[in-house]
Amino acid sequence: AQSVTQPDIHITVSEGASLELRCNYSYGATPYLFWYVQSPGQGLQLLLKYFSGDTLVQGIKGFEAEFKRSQSSFNLRKPSVHWSDAAEYFCAVGSNSGNTPLVFGKGTRLSVIA
Amino acid sequence: DAGVTQSPTHLIKTRGQHVTLRCSPISGHKSVSWYQQVLGQGPQFIFQYYEKEERGRGNFPDRFSARQFPNYSSELNVNALLLGDSALYLCASGSTGTSGYTFGSGTRLTVV
Numbered sequence: 735a736q737s738v739t740q741p742d743i744h745i746t747v748s749e750g751a752s753l754e755l756r757c758n759y760s761y762g763a764t765p766y767l768f769w770y771v772q773s774p775g776q777g778l779q780l781l782l783k784y785f786s787g788d789t790l791v792q793g794i795k796g797f798e799a800e801f802k803r804s805q806s807s808f809n810l811r812k813p814s815v816h817w818s819d820a821a822e823y824f825c826a827v828g829s830n831s832g833n834t835p836l837v838f839g840k841g842t843r844l845s846v847i848a
Numbered sequence: 849d850a851g852v853t854q855s856p857t858h859l860i861k862t863r864g865q866h867v868t869l870r871c872s873p874i875s876g877h878k879s880v881s882w883y884q885q886v887l888g889q890g891p892q893f894i895f896q897y898y899e900k901e902e903r904g905r906g907n908f909p910d911r912f913s914a915r916q917f918p919n920y921s922s923e924l925n926v927n928a929l930l931l932g933d934s935a936l937y938l939c940a941s942g943s944t945g946t947s948g949y950t951f952g953s954g955t956r957l958t959v960v
Contacts, residue, residue, distance in 0.1 A: 777953040824890050836902050838890030
């Protein structure tokens with residue numbers, strides 16, 4: 735069965751500190767992997783995606799993620815967090831056939847303190 | 849370019865009523881998907897349409913239905929509303945291949 739696990743429900747970091755949000759997936763086929771961010775009451779904004787090729791992908795807002803097939807992981811990182819990064823972050827997986835539903839994790843809520 | 853447009857943004861319904869939610873995809877996108885996001889959870893897949901045909905359905909009761917129109921816009925209908933249907937309903941549009949999905953801002957449905 736397809737699934738995404740985000741082990742951390744809530745993370746608090748200081749502004750300027752580095753960030754890593756964990757994501758593990760279970761998928762029978764070659765996965766397409768996504769990270770989305772959601773501000774309160776808003777829709778989902780795509781941060782980055784991985785389909786193939788270089789396992790380190792760069793996204794918007796200074797985020798990056800690394801695909802590790804051996805660990806079935808796709809962790810999101812940012813070297814220096816800004817207060818505006820406080821939001822809910824969702825990891826999602828889809829198939830490589832395109833136009834297939836995404837399976838989302840339950841999300842990680844990021845709080846940023848001064 | 850306009851993004852994915854959903855309407856209404858908020859609505860309140862009474863148990864047992866019917867609701868219709870609407871979505872306009874990004875111009876040129878032929879795929880529309882619907883997701884339900886209950887507070888504190890990740891989005892759950894409800895339906896996917898591509899070229900006006902249903903391509904997938906999630907684990908939702910028959911009270912949920914959808915359709916896609918010739919202009920690729922879509923409606924999600926929910927009959928006999930229950931309190932548990934209260935959620936943020938998200939629409940996503942996509943093109944073919946590996947472009948991924950673009951989500952709208954959602955419709956916040958509250959059932960009282």
